[in-house]
Amino acid sequence: MEACCCNLEVDVNGEETFMVDKTVITQYSNKFARLFGKSSGATGKLKVIFHDFPGGAEGFELMLKFSYNNGTADISPSNLFLACCAAEYMEMKEPVADVSNLLEQTEKSLQEISYWTWSDLLIGLKQCQSLLVPDSSVMVERCLDTIVGRLVLASEASPCPSTSSTDSSWVRYSCDSKSTESVKTSFSRLTWWFEDLLFLSPLLVAMLVKLMLSRKMDHVVISKFLLYYQKAKFSTATTHEKCKIIEMVIDMHYDMDLSCVPCKTLFGILRVTLGLNISKCSRNKLETMIGSQLDHATLDNLLVPSPYGISYLYDVNLILRFLKAFLRRGNGLVTPIRKVASLIDLYIAEIAPDPCLKTSKFLALATAIPDSARDSYDELYHAMDMYLEVHTQLSQEERLKICCGLNFEKLSPQACLHLSQNKKFPSKFAVQALISQQSKLKNLLHMTPSTSSYNDSPCNSSGAAQKGKKNKTSEQVVLYSSNFDISTDNEKLEAHLQGMQWRVMELEKFCRKMQIQMAKITKSKASGHSYAKSLPKLCS
Secondary structure, eight states: OOOSOOOEEEEETTTEEEEEOHHHHHTTOHHHHHHSSTTTTOOSOEEEEESSOTTHHHHHHHHHHHHHTTSOOOOOTTTHHHHHHHHHHTTOSSOSSSOOOHHHHHHHHHTTGGGOOHHHHHHHHHHHHHTTOOTTOHHHHHHHHHHHHHHHHHHHSOSSOOTTSTTHHHHHHHHHHHOOOSSOOHHHHHHTTTGGGTTSOHHHHHHHHHHHHHTTOOHHHHHHHHHHHHHHHHTTOOHHHHHHHHHHHHHHHHTSOGGGSOHHHHHHHHHHHTTOOOOHHHHHHHHHHHHHTGGGOOHHHHOOBOOTTOOSSBOHHHHHHHHHHHHHHOOOOHHHHHHHHHHHHHHHHHHTTOTTOOHHHHHHHHHHSOGGGOSOOHHHHHHHHHHHHHOTTOOHHHHHHHHTTOOGGGSOHHHHHHHHTOTTSOHHHHHHHHHHHHHHHHHHHHTSOOGGGGTTOTTHHHHHHHHHHHHHHHHHHHHHHHTOOTTSOHHHHHHHHHHHHHHHHHHHHHHHHHHHHHHHHHHHHHHHTOOOOOOOGGGO
């Protein structure tokens, strides 16, 4: 580059030094004009050092070409953003003299961005990223918005539109470069751009996704792009970069419609975060999202290893936080909370054999679910039995605390009988289980139809006699239990328990006989079309 008088030395970011004519360059740059305004008559060479010139030596050289070519420049998609950044930095908005304005020329070129090809948009976006343009830059927003607009059109259009279309070049480019197949699957037509945008930084991906969400793009496709991006970038990223990438992925998913994000996807993201020190805010967002869909989780999903430094095998605290998020959702639906209750019971049974699991953690899980969410406490009882089997060193007080988590009214007869013989449980709970079971059997038998319902039945007299026998037996059991003294020694306690077990079994046998008899009565009445009453559900 030749100049009449090279009286100004410019060091650009330590990359390269330029010798320029101060008079020429100040004619186009308000920054230089202001800098040399008071020393315009000074003789000798001056030196200016730039440490943060956008685009470095390449950007400064582009600005010099514009200045030395009488205010003209060859602006194209490949250098538009570079010229724009250089013009802004050198304050080339309002010319000092009556000359052309580089920033004005770049803005006019930017208005034609909608006519750029897909490859031109990618080149421009790469240039923006290399220039470290702030996220509020109009150039970046315009470029990203144009890309999103193209993707929206592509998702609505056929895979390879006709060449007569105004914007067909960018779509043809994507189709031709991504596959040699003449016909693509529907999903591949929606994801052909994934590979093209892998060069974006997490910051620009976040800006891109926000624009996609505002343009109502398919959340499923957006989620798949984020996961594709995360997986591709992790192969070469540092630990710090991995944290930034996964935090961006979490934050973007948090803004989506969670009904479009499978629970499996969220647990996959969770697995990736293990071992990474991501921000507390992003971790809370992920746990909230998972908690809100806990009724769609599986046992394998919940078996997350404990973080480093925790003695027990699985991360119980994490599951408790999931539960808290799920219960906080409070949608009032019965089915989801019952699914979660069953899932948590399975989880408790899985972690119960862990010898390092503290009683407080076990009890917190057992009591976290409302009683109304469980139809049966059998699974929880078996988990408690397993826990007590492994943790033989527990004190009597700790055993009592654990057993208080049971609802004996929701234990099956088999579980109650097992508990009554289970010496790992405190004696008072064995007695309580038997009394509860006897009470349920008594109520069951009292729910049978009255004798007036069987006036025409040939079995009426025998049924009444059996009913009397039943009442007598039930009353004897109740009297027996009311006179029971739990303060007696172990031998008497075992004798009492055995007697109560025998009576419970006798009642169960009698109940089964009555069910058979009632079935016969029902069949007899149905054949004569004279009995329209339905039997109680518990006796059916």
